[in-house]
Amino acid sequence: xxKINSGVxxxxxxxxGGVHCGVKTNNTAKKDIAIIYSEKPCTAAAVYTxxxxxxxxxxxxxxxxxxxxxQAVVCNSGNANTCNxxxxxxxxxxxxxxxxxxxxxxxxxxxxxxxxIGQVLPIEPIEKGIAALAPIISREGNLDAVxxxxxxxxxxxxxxxxxxxxxxxxxxxxxxKGSGMIHPNMAxxxxxxxxxxxxxxxxxxxxxxxxxxxxxxxxxxxxDTSTNDMVSIMANGMAENPVIDKEGANFDLFVAxxxxxxxxxxxKIAGDGEGATKLVECTVTGAPTIPLAKAIAKSVITxxxxxxxxxxxxxxxxxxxxxxGYTEGDFAVDTIQVDISSPKGSILxxxxxxxxxxxxDKAKEILLEDAIHIEIAMKQGDASATAxxxxxxxxxxxxxxxYRT
Amino acid sequence: xxKINSGVxxxxxxxxGGVHCGVKTNNTAKKDIAIIYSEKPCTAAAVYTxxxxxxxxxxxxxxxxxxxxxQAVVCNSGNANTCNxxxxxxxxxxxxxxxxxxxxxxxxxxxxxxxxIGQVLPIEPIEKGIAALAPIISREGNLDAVxxxxxxxxxxxxxxxxxxxxxxxxxxxxxxKGSGMIHPNMAxxxxxxxxxxxxxxxxxxxxxxxxxxxxxxxxxxxxDTSTNDMVSIMANGMAENPVIDKEGANFDLFVAxxxxxxxxxxxKIAGDGEGATKLVECTVTGAPTIPLAKAIAKSVITxxxxxxxxxxxxxxxxxxxxxxGYTEGDFAVDTIQVDISSPKGSILxxxxxxxxxxxxDKAKEILLEDAIHIEIAMKQGDASATAxxxxxxxxxxxxxxxYRT
Numbered sequence: 001x002x003k004i005n006s007g008v009x010x011x012x013x014x015x016x017g018g019v020h021c022g023v024k025t026n027n028t029a030k031k032d033i034a035i036i037y038s039e040k041p042c043t044a045a046a047v048y049t050x051x052x053x054x055x056x057x058x059x060x061x062x063x064x065x066x067x068x069x070x071q072a073v074v075c076n077s078g079n080a081n082t083c084n085x086x087x088x089x090x091x092x093x094x095x096x097x098x099x100x101x102x103x104x105x106x107x108x109x110x111x112x113x114x115x116x117i118g119q120v121l122p123i124e125p126i127e128k129g130i131a132a133l134a135p136i137i138s139r140e141g142n143l144d145a146v147x148x149x150x151x152x153x154x155x156x157x158x159x160x161x162x163x164x165x166x167x168x169x170x171x172x173x174x175x176x177k178g179s180g181m182i183h184p185n186m187a188x189x190x191x192x193x194x195x196x197x198x199x200x201x202x203x204x205x206x207x208x209x210x211x212x213x214x215x216x217x218x219x220x221x222x223x224d225t226s227t228n229d230m231v232s233i234m235a236n237g238m239a240e241n242p243v244i245d246k247e248g249a250n251f252d253l254f255v256a257x258x259x260x261x262x263x264x265x266x267x268k269i270a271g272d273g274e275g276a277t278k279l280v281e282c283t284v285t286g287a288p289t290i291p292l293a294k295a296i297a298k299s300v301i302t303x304x305x306x307x308x309x310x311x312x313x314x315x316x317x318x319x320x321x322x323x324x325g326y327t328e329g330d331f332a333v334d335t336i337q338v339d340i341s342s343p344k345g346s347i348l349x350x351x352x353x354x355x356x357x358x359x360x361d362k363a364k365e366i367l368l369e370d371a372i373h374i375e376i377a378m379k380q381g382d383a384s385a386t387a388x389x390x391x392x393x394x395x396x397x398x399x400x401x402x403y404r405t
Numbered sequence: 406x407x408k409i410n411s412g413v414x415x416x417x418x419x420x421x422g423g424v425h426c427g428v429k430t431n432n433t434a435k436k437d438i439a440i441i442y443s444e445k446p447c448t449a450a451a452v453y454t455x456x457x458x459x460x461x462x463x464x465x466x467x468x469x470x471x472x473x474x475x476q477a478v479v480c481n482s483g484n485a486n487t488c489n490x491x492x493x494x495x496x497x498x499x500x501x502x503x504x505x506x507x508x509x510x511x512x513x514x515x516x517x518x519x520x521x522i523g524q525v526l527p528i529e530p531i532e533k534g535i536a537a538l539a540p541i542i543s544r545e546g547n548l549d550a551v552x553x554x555x556x557x558x559x560x561x562x563x564x565x566x567x568x569x570x571x572x573x574x575x576x577x578x579x580x581x582k583g584s585g586m587i588h589p590n591m592a593x594x595x596x597x598x599x600x601x602x603x604x605x606x607x608x609x610x611x612x613x614x615x616x617x618x619x620x621x622x623x624x625x626x627x628x629d630t631s632t633n634d635m636v637s638i639m640a641n642g643m644a645e646n647p648v649i650d651k652e653g654a655n656f657d658l659f660v661a662x663x664x665x666x667x668x669x670x671x672x673k674i675a676g677d678g679e680g681a682t683k684l685v686e687c688t689v690t691g692a693p694t695i696p697l698a699k700a701i702a703k704s705v706i707t708x709x710x711x712x713x714x715x716x717x718x719x720x721x722x723x724x725x726x727x728x729x730g731y732t733e734g735d736f737a738v739d740t741i742q743v744d745i746s747s748p749k750g751s752i753l754x755x756x757x758x759x760x761x762x763x764x765x766d767k768a769k770e771i772l773l774e775d776a777i778h779i780e781i782a783m784k785q786g787d788a789s790a791t792a793x794x795x796x797x798x799x800x801x802x803x804x805x806x807x808y809r810t
Contacts, residue, residue, distance in 0.1 A: 050731070051727065051730040051731045052729075052730040052731070052732075052736070052738055053726045053727055053729060053730025053731075053738050053758070054730070080723070082723065083723055083726050083755070083758060083759050083760055084759055084760065085757075085759045116721075116723060117721075117723025117724070117726065117727060118722060118723040118726065118755070118759070118760035119760065120760075227723075227726075227727050227730060304709070304801075304805070305805055308801070308802050308804075308805030308806045309805065309806065311802060311806045312805070312806030314806065316521075316522075317523060318485070318487065318488055318521060318522025318523040318632075319522070321458045321488050321522065321523065321632075322456065322458055322522060322632050324457075324458060325456040325457040325458025325459070325632060326455070326456045326457070326458075327457075331457070333457055333458050350488070350523070352490075353458070353488060354488050354489055354490045354523070355488055355489065355523035355524065355525075392802055392805075393802060393806075394799050394802050394803070396709075396713070396802070397713050397716060397797055397798060397799050397801075397802060398799075399713075400709070400710055400713030400714065400717070400797075401713045401714065401716045401717030401719065
């Protein structure tokens, strides 16, 4: 498995691009519509938000890839097209426009929107944008595409890997956006994966689900599960590897690379959470079960008090214990050990569920780094899990106190 | 039912007080130990945090009031006496010291601590403090007692009411502290209630539980369920009313006043949440069931994004819909109506699950008030519930980014 310096256009046959069309009215320099296109039809799979309030694009995408096939993604930022009476109609219109411009059928389009909830989506700029964008999508358009789906993200998030399957080089690329309203349940924020692997739809769906559960679904920025979360993957088979149509070594290899790329994107999303100054990674080991390990890791990285302490570089481990303690489930607390580490070193703060003396200056030095690792050893079993979050900062409040106006 | 201008010493036979003893080392002006004392033995009841990591004082109090009786409360602030290897021993010592000073038995003491988790509780200042405080507790000491249990609270929270039961005047008083780590589950933050009512322990426990479920347990400041939450009530019978020993009109009247006083304290705790600039009340009506109404109301007031929007006086109602949507349970969203109101008026923002046009200037004017009411009409049943929270502000981050050091 090798990392390559690219994104969604790394796999053979994929083109992408992004432009400003005017959904974002406040800044003409900000791109707001993206297209990802495959020269050949793809098997396709997706996972979606579990929020009962969900965006119109999710209704339409779900319907469009029911046949397991897709060939392009169209996504706007600046407006979520959610909680609008005419939302589904507008999402369908986006598919028709993209299909016309790309010479595809509307049912081959994955459509997504991100931005403010509950404001009517203006279709005119999207119509103009798609018409302008479709002719200029290219192998080099990956970065433009990522930039066009950013909202309060400060960094574009993309990634690509290369593996060998059955003697053929297979590439997989991804782009994602995160930032706020990030606390996925089953599916997550927006993530679009592309690959030139040959793989059937059922195996593709299975691979995506396996990867997302341990990666995107283990990220939380603010505990708010968005209405528009979606991660999709399209596989066009142009790598000409033996088709992956069942479990086995090739499938495992494929899952491993999807998981790797999703882990990387998940960490980028957490570290670039709204207002975040640092990535906080929490690993739970020795748990009785994997679901409990996951629940505890997520509880810790979701705790507002722990997040604020991380911002202040304060080794207030009592808040970590508190967040462990209110996790639902059956476990003991008197065996728990907590260590906090970063590139500056590691420090033991809690043993057998109680505090131990530690060097506060050393702790401060460790916590001033921009990636912090909280290690929780439960000593009650063999299960483990990792979750990713960020600190809670003044800027989170600033961004969200006045995001819409 | 009549409100009176007092607190825990309003009922006959109760004395209280608070002094600085030195648990809070950083500010000698801040009181940090409180005593509430009844001249006669009391029936007593309490509810506790459901966090699996819980303070040593909870272990000891639970044991002490197992017989349904108590006569005094001793509570320190500045240190939670939680996650300490010697915690139970120290909590027992506090009971012994208070019992000696008040000429009671250690088993008659309700003990509580609030403050930092995981730092060893220094017993010397507490010993000195109890010795100094016990001789000076008085009918006028209620405010000193409340001040002594405050941590990051900015306002002392106390309340008293008077009712008539069987021709006798019965009084009930309360004091509480809240601020951060406030997201109770079953029990809550610290609340101490006193009454001169004559009531048996089982009926007292039942009344407290009924009141707390709809009041303290419907408050959230930050989604963090504390390790030390406790609400207790002591009834000394000095009002000489016919003993309340079963359900009926007198019990209902007693429950009503306990609920009234707990509601009032809950709103004070929410409005004075860490860093809060405003109280946010969320009422859900027309829900299929009461648990679902409660869950939705709590989901909305707990949402970081909604809280930040309230801080910014931004009528970003899509975040309210989002928080409704990720509440667990079975319900439809397409019938939901949302109104936002304050003393400046009321505005409809969402109907049938979709946005409606509204006057942004009017919305701003409404949201700039310091108490905001979010009304969610589900139109799917007859159940309703109310929850209380606050906005998410720079000061919350400031307080919690550097609370311990």
